[in-house]
Amino acid sequence: MGLFEPDESIFRTETPLREDYEPEDIEERDEEISEYVDILQPVMNGDPPKNIFAYGKTGVGKSEVTKHILQNLKEDADKYEIDISTAHISCENLTSSYQVAVEITNELREDKERISETGYPEQKVFNLMYEEIDRQEGTVLIVLDEIDNIGENDKILYGLPRAVAKGYVESSNIGVIGISNDLEFRENLSAKVRDTLAEEEIHFPPYDANELKSILSKRAEKAFYDDVLNEDVIPLCAALAARDSGSARQALELLNKAGDIARRNEDDSVTEEYVRKAQKEREKDRIEEGIENLTTHAKLTLLSILDFDIKGEVPVRNADVYPRYKKIANKADADTLSKRRIHDHLSQLSLQGILNREKKNIGRQGGSYYIYELNTDMDLVLNTIEQDSRLGEIPSILREKR
DNA sequence: ACTCCACAGGAATTGAGGGGTG
């Protein structure tokens, strides 16, 4: 018997549950689709496209619907020999207009002619980008997915929509479709950017439990063998996801993971219990990933809190954490950061849900401050941090103190 | 109602590390 063999107990195929799966038909988003169609209709007559701002929380179908719409638009345009090109830019790891401009340029270029991500002056990159856009003919639709990542730095959102008017681009029309899951992002845009970018808006509401149920059922039919799922599994996944985020991604992940666990246990049916386990595992994975990606000093900060926690001396305030952090950093042979910086790290760790914090105010005697405590299992923290060799013996020393 | 503590968090700046051109 080999190391591997086909497994036919649970999954036919996991593909329909994966994040990158593109279904033929989009479920439960008819309204948004028809809004898109109405707005983009003029493009078919060769008129300049309107800029669109699509917003809604993660996993509510913004990207899926947008891809689906542009795919259809392109196919239909082809039939009538209308020139349309599209670029879908994921701004997930892009934090400035500069980086987005580089990415757009590279997306439109051949692979071997990609430009470097740093080094050029900003204006040069913008010019390269406009050149590349100009090379396309007809209408160019640029999707900026998760555009909120660029934060304050919204130069590109000002430049792109005006490129034609200003003469940087002559032979094509540009349409920008911004996608954001941060609802405040739109408000924080400068007025001149907001007016042009959010010419048209499409709002994606969270899915409710019923909508999730129907999405899950469709996918599950393809993914699982018949009668593998217990009756209440899909409703439970739908309910958990609807209550938490209304995200289809979360619901699908849950279902996939529940199946995974069933297979691991060599069970031939997926039960509600597995769904609940999957829910817990998901949370654990999220925290683990968060910790792994912390910088050395953020980890040292976290270990300082953990040290207090071991002795039951939580919650603690930054004023007390800082000296402890210094001690631990010295032991780890790292130089110590400023108090202000540790204050930022603590803030960041709290936002990620790794720490808990609570505001205190004792008036005249000391004004206001935060108190922190661990919001995560100690062993999970230690196990994860132990893998970072830069921290040497520190995690194991702390472990022994437990 | 007013005061006043000291911390939270914004703003400006730096310097090392990625890379470019000529």
Place this chain on the structure above:
DNA sequence: CACCCCTCAATTCCTGTGGAGT
């Protein structure tokens, strides 16, 4: 090689804040 560009963690400096004590 010299000189220029962008990014990001970190530093320094500083103002705004909320409520216990008066």
